[in-house]
Amino acid sequence: MDTIKAEVHDILKKAIHAAVAAGDLSIAEVPDIPFSPTKTPEHGDVATPIALGLAKQARMAPRKIAEIIVAHINLDAHPTIRQIDIAGAGFINIHLADNWLHDTLQTITEMQSAYGTCDKGAGKHVQIEFVSANPTGPLNIVSGRAAAVGDTLVNLLNTIGYKAIREFYVNDAGGQVQRLGESIDIRYRQALGEEGLEIPEGGYQGEYLREFGQTIADTEGNVYLQLGTKERVATFRDKGIAHILEQQKKSLERFGVNFDVWSSEKAIRESGKPEEIVRVFRENGCLYEAEGATWFRMTDFGDDKDCVVIKSDGEYTYFVPDAAYHRDKFDRGFTTVVDLLGPDHQGHITHLKNLVKALGMPDDWLEVFIIQQVNLVDAEGKRSDMSKRRGQFLTLDDLIDELAETVGEQFAVDVARYFFLMRSNNTHLDFNMELAVTHASENPVFYIQYAHARCCSIFEQGDEQGLAPKPIEEVSLKRLTEPMEHELIRKLAEFPSAVLLSAEAREAHRVVHYLHELAGIFHPYYNQHRVLDPADIEKTYARLILIQSVQRVLKNGLTLLGISAPTSM
RNA sequence: GCGCCUAUAGCUCAAUUGGAUAGAGCAACGGACUUCUAAUCCGUAGGUUGCAGGUUCGACUCCUGCUAGGCGUGCCA
Numbered sequence: 001m002d003t004i005k006a007e008v009h010d011i012l013k014k015a016i017h018a019a020v021a022a023g024d025l026s027i028a029e030v031p032d033i034p035f036s037p038t039k040t041p042e043h044g045d046v047a048t049p050i051a052l053g054l055a056k057q058a059r060m061a062p063r064k065i066a067e068i069i070v071a072h073i074n075l076d077a078h079p080t081i082r083q084i085d086i087a088g089a090g091f092i093n094i095h096l097a098d099n100w101l102h103d104t105l106q107t108i109t110e111m112q113s114a115y116g117t118c119d120k121g122a123g124k125h126v127q128i129e130f131v132s133a134n135p136t137g138p139l140n141i142v143s144g145r146a147a148a149v150g151d152t153l154v155n156l157l158n159t160i161g162y163k164a165i166r167e168f169y170v171n172d173a174g175g176q177v178q179r180l181g182e183s184i185d186i187r188y189r190q191a192l193g194e195e196g197l198e199i200p201e202g203g204y205q206g207e208y209l210r211e212f213g214q215t216i217a218d219t220e221g222n223v224y225l226q227l228g229t230k231e232r233v234a235t236f237r238d239k240g241i242a243h244i245l246e247q248q249k250k251s252l253e254r255f256g257v258n259f260d261v262w263s264s265e266k267a268i269r270e271s272g273k274p275e276e277i278v279r280v281f282r283e284n285g286c287l288y289e290a291e292g293a294t295w296f297r298m299t300d301f302g303d304d305k306d307c308v309v310i311k312s313d314g315e316y317t318y319f320v321p322d323a324a325y326h327r328d329k330f331d332r333g334f335t336t337v338v339d340l341l342g343p344d345h346q347g348h349i350t351h352l353k354n355l356v357k358a359l360g361m362p363d364d365w366l367e368v369f370i371i372q373q374v375n376l377v378d379a380e381g382k383r384s385d386m387s388k389r390r391g392q393f394l395t396l397d398d399l400i401d402e403l404a405e406t407v408g409e410q411f412a413v414d415v416a417r418y419f420f421l422m423r424s425n426n427t428h429l430d431f432n433m434e435l436a437v438t439h440a441s442e443n444p445v446f447y448i449q450y451a452h453a454r455c456c457s458i459f460e461q462g463d464e465q466g467l468a469p470k471p472i473e474e475v476s477l478k479r480l481t482e483p484m485e486h487e488l489i490r491k492l493a494e495f496p497s498a499v500l501l502s503a504e505a506r507e508a509h510r511v512v513h514y515l516h517e518l519a520g521i522f523h524p525y526y527n528q529h530r531v532l533d534p535a536d537i538e539k540t541y542a543r544l545i546l547i548q549s550v551q552r553v554l555k556n557g558l559t560l561l562g563i564s565a566p567t568s569m
Numbered sequence: 570g571c572g573c574c575u576a577u578a579g580c581u582c583a584a585u586u587g588g589a590u591a592g593a594g595c596a597a598c599g600g601a602c603u604u605c606u607a608a609u610c611c612g613u614a615g616g617u618u619g620c621a622g623g624u625u626c627g628a629c630u631c632c633u634g635c636u637a638g639g640c641g642u643g644c645c646a
Contacts, residue, residue, distance in 0.1 A: 036588055049588050055626055062626065088589040089626070134646065175645055202645080265646090293644055304571065308644040318646045346573050347641040370574075373640080423582065426574060428639070430581060444594060446608050454606060461605045494585095501585060513583065516593075527601095527610045547605095569608065 004100055004493075007080060008046050009033050012092070015072040016050075024068045027057045036091070041483065044085065044093035045100070045490060051090040062090025101486065102477040104493040108549040109472045116499045116556050121162030127261075127329055128154050130340035130371075131252070132169040135241045136180045137206050139251050144396035145429065146340050146371040148420035148562070149508050151257045153338070155560045156503035156511070165260040169325065172241050173266040174318065179203050180244075181237025185229075187213025188236065192222055212243060251397050256413055256562045263328075265321050273324035274316055277359070278309070281323075286358050301354035323355040330361050337366050338506060340425075343373040369506060374420075374429045394433075403436060411446075414563045418445035421561055422512045444516060448554065449566050451519035451526075455551035456567040458531050462544065467532050469544040479542035484525045488550065491518050495553050499560070508561070515557045522550055 012033050019025040031053060038047045051066035058065055066086040075081060083095040108115045130150030133143045150166060157164035171177065183203040190197055191214040199205050216224070216239070224232050252259070268274070278294075281287050286297050292312035296319060299306055309319045329337050341348065349368045356366050376394055396416075403412035415436060422444070423429050436443065462468055480489070495514065502510035531543040555565040 034588090035585090037585055039589080039592090043589075047589085049627095052588070052626065091589060132646090171646055179645090291644085295643075298643090305643055311644040313644085315644085317644060322646080343574085343640060345641085345646080348646085349573080370640090372574075427582075428575070432581080442595075442608075447594090450606080450608050454609085458605050465605090467605095497585080505586080509583085510585080513593085520593080523609055524611085526605080527607095530605065532605050569606075 004080065004096065004103075005035060005046060005497075008094055009035075011073060011078055011081070012048065012050065012069065015069050016054075018072040019068050022072070024072075025054075025058055025060075025065065027054055038093070041487065042093075043087065043091070044083075044095040046094045046096065048092050048094075049090070051086075051092060055090070066090045066092050098478070101480070101489045101493075104489050105477060105545055105549050106472060108492060108552055109545065112552060113556060113559075115552060116496050116560075117159050117161070118496060118500060119161040120500060120504075121157060121160050124162050124335040125333060126157050126162045126164040126336045126338065127167050127332075127334045128157075128164060128338045128340065129167045129169055129329075131248075131257075132171070133248065134171045134176050135244045135248065136176055136204055137244065138208060138395040138397060139248050140395055141374045141376065141399055141431065142342055142371065144255065144399065144416065145374050145420040146342065147252055147255055147257045147396075148417045149371055149425060150340050152421060152508040152511070152561055153340075153503070153506055155562070156499060156508065159560065160500050160503045162503075166258070167261040167263060168259045169263045169265065170241075170245060171265050172245075173264075173269050173321070177237050177241055178233070180209075180240045181233040181235075183209050184213055184216075184236040184240045185233050188216050188224065189213075191217035192225070208244075209240075212240065251395070254400065254413070255396060256417070263325065265325070268321050268325050268328060269316070271324070271328075273327060274320045277320060277324045277327060281309070281358060284358060296355075296358075298351060298354055301350075301357060303350060303354065307351060319351065319355060322352065323359065326352070326356050326361075326366065327359055330356075330359070330365070336364075339366065339368045340371050341368060343370055346370055367506065369425050372426050372428050374431050376431055376433060399431075399433075402433065410564055414449070415443055415445050417562050418443070418512065421508050424507055424509050445563065446569070447523075448515050448519045448558065449564070450569055451522045452551060452554040452558070452565045453567060453569040454522075454526055455547050455554070458544075458547055462532055462540075465532060465534065467534070467537075467540055467544070469548060470541045472545055475541045475545050476538055477542050477545065479539045480546060482525075482529060484521065484529065485543075485546060488518075488521050488525060488546065491521055492549055492553050495557070511557055511560055515554065515561075518550070518553065518557075 013030060016025065016027075016030050016033075020027060020030070031050075033048055033050050034053070036047050036049050038044055051069060052062045054060075054065050055062045063086060070084050070086060070092060073081075073084065075084070080097055080100060081094055082097040085093040085095070087093050111117075128150050130146045131139070131143050133139055139147075154164045154166050179200070179202050183199050183205075186197045186199050186203070187209045190210075216236075224235060227235065278287070281296065286300070287309065288295050288297065293308045294310035295306045296309045297306055307319055308317050310316055326337070339352070349370070352368060353363075353366060357363065400409075400412045400416055403415055407415060419431060419436065420429070459469070480486075495518075498510060498514040502508060502514075529543075531540065531547055533540050558565045
């Protein structure tokens with residue numbers, strides 16, 4: 001598709017230049033030629049609104065311009081183009097010759113799992129940082145959504161030629177983990193029978209810490225009571241971080257997400273980089289002292305308030321290690337860095353960008369996206385709130401457990417990933433547990449998987465009937481004459497550009513929709529036309545090639561999303 | 570108060586970044602299994618794209634002002 005588009009692009013450009021040279025068209029310069037979607041077959045295979053765009057410059061009616069451009073195309077010289085129409089307000093609709101369709105099938109057959117890849121991002125290194133949940137509790141559902149999106153984005157970027165990695169930033173330093181230590185301390189002492197204790201304000205109430213405290217008490221007894229409070233809390237903090245991080249890793253692995261790099265905030269703080277960052281900020285005049293603290297001039301970057309970077313007690317606020325961490329990313333040589341943040345970090349985006357700017361990194365080097373919140377919706381459609389602090393929330397593991405009860409472990413992961421990926425990043429996602437569990441069979445993910453399974457089933461049946469696929473060279477693809485076959489191949493040809501668009505926009509949901517559309521053409525085709533037809537062997541072989549291609553694209557697409565492609569259902 | 574996000578069919582969401590008649594899935598209604606898997610298909614119905622202006626050949630998309638909801642908002646990350 002991309003090569004054919006390039007070819008058509010070239011032909012149109014030459015035609016416009018020829019029209020200008022001949023004096024038929026008077027325009028200062030030829031803009032880039034855009035392509036518009038062709039929603040119906042009548043609009044051809046490739047369409048462009050270029051004539052509409054030139055109307056103002058050329059001071060001519062769009063349809064007239066389209067006619068002039070088309071008049072300068074010699075159809076005989078371009079066998080790939082079967083027919084050119086001018087339609088609507090002045091759209092140029094191009095119908096391609098059938099051998100283009102055959103070339104598409106040829107390409108898919110040759111490339112197999114590589115179909116959809118390109119080298120657009122060759123030589124560029126991208127880091128995607130996502131999840132990065134505090135090591136203070138089990139991963140919640142928003143983290144699950146971020147995990148699915150980040151994981152898929154990395155797949156997409158690698159597919160279009162980037163070298164992309166998954167990175168998790170562990171916030172294992174600072175106030176939050178301090179309160180984790182304090183909370184575990186309370187639970188531990190409670191487990192040993194101490195009474196009148198309460199989790200302090202801002203601490204973690206969750207049941208998981210009660211269990212953890214109990215486990216420590218059971219296995220190690222009261223040895224920690226001999227330590228001073230400060231030392232004991234610090235010990236529990238470190239034990240807690242290690243324990244919870246391990247749980248988080250397990251959850252992510254179960255969800256099919258494997259990070260390439262785990263970074264530690266503690267390590268960053270101890271690396272000397274924060275001091276260096278502060279020095280640079282100070283030298284650049286970004287800092288000043290007030291009220292016993294050190295402030296960063298966010299207002300110099302257009303923000304309405306300055307921010308404290310060093311507290312009056314001498315500790316850094318999160319801005320310093322965050323800036324140092326991004327400096328670290330830059331020093332590691334990434335051409336682009338993508339941060340996927342949770343919904344409660346919206347205000348942090350501009351701060352982060354300002355800090356990075358103050359460190360002299362290019363404006364477009366850092367991309368920040370918010371993965372919006374996930375609302376759990378119950379049977380009545382009522383939204384339930386999630387608060388980690390209050391300890392009432394559904395974890396990613398709970399979600400998969402619950403789905404697995406009905407559809408099994410593998411499909412549970414598939415369904416959860418699909419749900420998380422089906423919406424654009426910054427829309428709030430309503431996750432209807434009841435629907436996902438009780439109406440599992442109506443879930444859209446099965447629609448796509450079922451299409452794949454049906455393809456597999458055809459080959460199984462074919463084998464039994466002695467109708468195994470033949471090599472494409474020995475098949476007469478001209479036998480694919482049905483309009484639906486034409487439509488199917490057009491959709492297959494779109495796959496690489498769907499992947500490219502999705503990756504460049506950092507929007508994984510586009511691939512989901514693409515696959516759903518592909519399945520939406522395949523199922524009706526399957527219903528109306530028999531592939532295996534012993535009465536017409538030639539047609540059967542041609543259709544088997546088509547089905548192989550559909551199966552291949554479905555599988556490649558599902559693999560990008562981390563969703564399985566079952567051979568039977 | 571200020572900043573960011575969101576508002577599209579009864580519900581949940583798309584719309585290739587300004588293009589042709591705004592599309593899917595649920596839910597509703599009516600049909601199709603002696604034929605490669607009915608987790609499927611075919612059909613019907615459903616809209617002033619929150620409101621009011623503006624920009625232009627053309628607006629769900631961009632600009633301004635409203636309205637409603639969510640998140641955030643100087644020593645948490």
